[in-house]
Amino acid sequence: MSDFPIVDLLSKPEHTLKTIYVACRTCYSALYPIKIWEDATDEEKMLNLVKKVLASGHHSTVEHCQFVFAVSGVSRACTHQLVRHRHMSFSQKSQRYVTEKGEFEYITPKKIENSSLNEEYKEMMKKISDFYAKMVEAGIPAEDARSVLPNAATSSLIVSLNLRELMHLAQLRLCTNAQLEIRTLVKKMCDLVIEQEPWLKDYLVPKCEIKGYCDEIRGCGRKPQKV
């Protein structure tokens, strides 16, 4: 359970860099984009242009690249945060239609795991699980019985988003002020993408790295506070 959340990259663009490069060139060129596409072979030249365009803040060009992830072992507290990102697409396991069998899966935050209350936490989860089962047994529909299920109960989702939104997600959720679980989840998503496209490592970073300063009310010291 220490590997939670479980994240897999199901799908990525066939040609990430080339797609972005052709999008950038299309804006400033008299050539047909299909011609630019066919002639685009020089990786270094492509990377140079894309970096220049991204530095100038014209991020719509990276919307053409979509990534699809399978996510499991993530708490419903975390998914409630995640689905607030309105440019993303989600297909999430339903607690209305899927009845938990046996003890439900749940996460244990590090600070509870490392505390003297860890055992009592497990017992509480067991009690909740038993009462959930009892209600289901008594004919209470899953959609109502789930009222007792805790924020810690895990969920599964298919998540997709384009590269612009992934950059935005990273900027917000890799920030030290984001909760550890979503920070871990987004870090795993970014790492899987960077594994495919190493040049993206400079763009999948917390917002302070892009802005050069921290605008949070309480900063972590990584970058100086904005005056």
Add this chain to the structure above:
Amino acid sequence: MSDFPIVDLLSKPEHTLKTIYVACRTCYSALYPIKIWEDATDEEKMLNLVKKVLASGHHSTVEHCQFVFAVSGVSRACTHQLVRHRHMSFSQKSQRYVTEKGEFEYITPKKIENSSLNEEYKEMMKKISDFYAKMVEAGIPAEDARSVLPNAATSSLIVSLNLRELMHLAQLRLCTNAQLEIRTLVKKMCDLVIEQEPWLKDYLVPKCEIKGYCDEIRGCGRKPQKV
């Protein structure tokens, strides 16, 4: 608690019908819209045009009207459903930054309330509340302690959306297949708007009323199933 969720309409457009009418006319008129606006006084004429445009499916014209609601006494199970509507805006009470004092507020689904398990449900909520308090007392941050808080725990939000999205929300969430709590919430939102603009009662209805048939896998019988 039987009045849950608590819904108030905080803000509405200054001139709902007139705004939509002017938007409709602007598309098909050589006149400046400010001229149309100044001359728009005949309610019946306005209503006739707007109804005709809406019937033909051109719903972008109603996006210019926004409604703002204050919502309380709504479960986090329900808000997790609500925030999936990506054209709406939300400001929600944070379980990370607001520590529950005393017993947390929670909803009790009708089917549990009316069952023999109602007392045990209350006891379980009390146990969870006690353990939450114990964790907070022991120095576990609220953002981690909330792991035990159940789906039934209530939340508060400011919710805003335009009329197009409210129509869409009604179509999906007034459907008998929507869960009772969100159905009740959306019904209250619609009723508050209809109180202001009675002519909207024909548009704030479940999808089957618009389509003339039910496309759900299991229908409720209100309209015939789509063949």
Add this chain to the structure above:
Amino acid sequence: MSDFPIVDLLSKPEHTLKTIYVACRTCYSALYPIKIWEDATDEEKMLNLVKKVLASGHHSTVEHCQFVFAVSGVSRACTHQLVRHRHMSFSQKSQRYVTEKGEFEYITPKKIENSSLNEEYKEMMKKISDFYAKMVEAGIPAEDARSVLPNAATSSLIVSLNLRELMHLAQLRLCTNAQLEIRTLVKKMCDLVIEQEPWLKDYLVPKCEIKGYCDEIRGCGRKPQKV
């Protein structure tokens, strides 16, 4: 020029049907989605489930599939319509930064081409082109000189959208009431996708085919008017 607009499919999902199937199953299954993904091999079974889910109107599951197109030879009248689709992503040739050399490319609507005014149309385009060139020559910036360029002047774009939006686009823009040029453009986009995924031919259709009736004020007779 009779082949306008020019449309190429640059990128498609690696596994369209499988991605949608896994998204559908994730909502209703206790299994981890990565497990569903790994076990998904039976095309017919996948197709059956996906069709059932789509019939019931749960279209968020097809948002996980994105398609990227290169489009050229399309008028700015048409692109002004196209970019109104707010769930799509665009990178469009700029008339501010790209100065037209020689005569600009333009479209000729069928009804003009087949009329006695076709020659005069061509002459007018030539006059406009000459005056544009004269202004540029005189030092007027391209962004101002383009004021005389007509709606018929062509543009190029990279266009990307997910399958849900493509279905929506088809429903609106394959309608006989849509202007011929955008209808042709969207038809070509749909045909390229259907070539890859033949089962999608039932979903990339005008709205009347989905609804069973026509809700336009003036219908074309393909389906009966809504009463």
Add this chain to the structure above:
Amino acid sequence: MSDFPIVDLLSKPEHTLKTIYVACRTCYSALYPIKIWEDATDEEKMLNLVKKVLASGHHSTVEHCQFVFAVSGVSRACTHQLVRHRHMSFSQKSQRYVTEKGEFEYITPKKIENSSLNEEYKEMMKKISDFYAKMVEAGIPAEDARSVLPNAATSSLIVSLNLRELMHLAQLRLCTNAQLEIRTLVKKMCDLVIEQEPWLKDYLVPKCEIKGYCDEIRGCGRKPQKV
């Protein structure tokens, strides 16, 4: 015509500052938002909190305030730029359904007006107008005849957007690198809002004022370039 574009504010929130304040407080308070709303009377206290929240980058709280504008005398070149803002709502005069009578209205960019080509520009517009009329006379539908109409031809729109998007629009379109016409349009929109809510003048500014530096490839010198 020197007053182009013509911009009027048709609708604004009933209580802009109070709405934002209650949204901010709702996130961090145990109180019901309706209670916060009823007790919110101290303007200075409200402003202080809102400024603090905005400084920390939490901008979703200002989405609850929508503004509606009537815009006329704006070129179709400009509206093609404007409708790229996908969080805004538009109802625009249709060149398909509205046939131009007499000479169409058009804008003249300052650099053309002040050049020796101004008269020739007017003559070209007259020629285009005559040919448009001739085509319409000959039975060519307006939707095809408009092919000759220039980018300079004006349009009218109803435009609505929330305060978050207005801030974003200002950041991009008040930048010296934006084209003069859209800069003028957005400046007028912002001025009308600032007239109602003077405290917003610090937020309706070009992006360099927020970031403290310029990230454009070619800056205007207002702020230092990002290193």
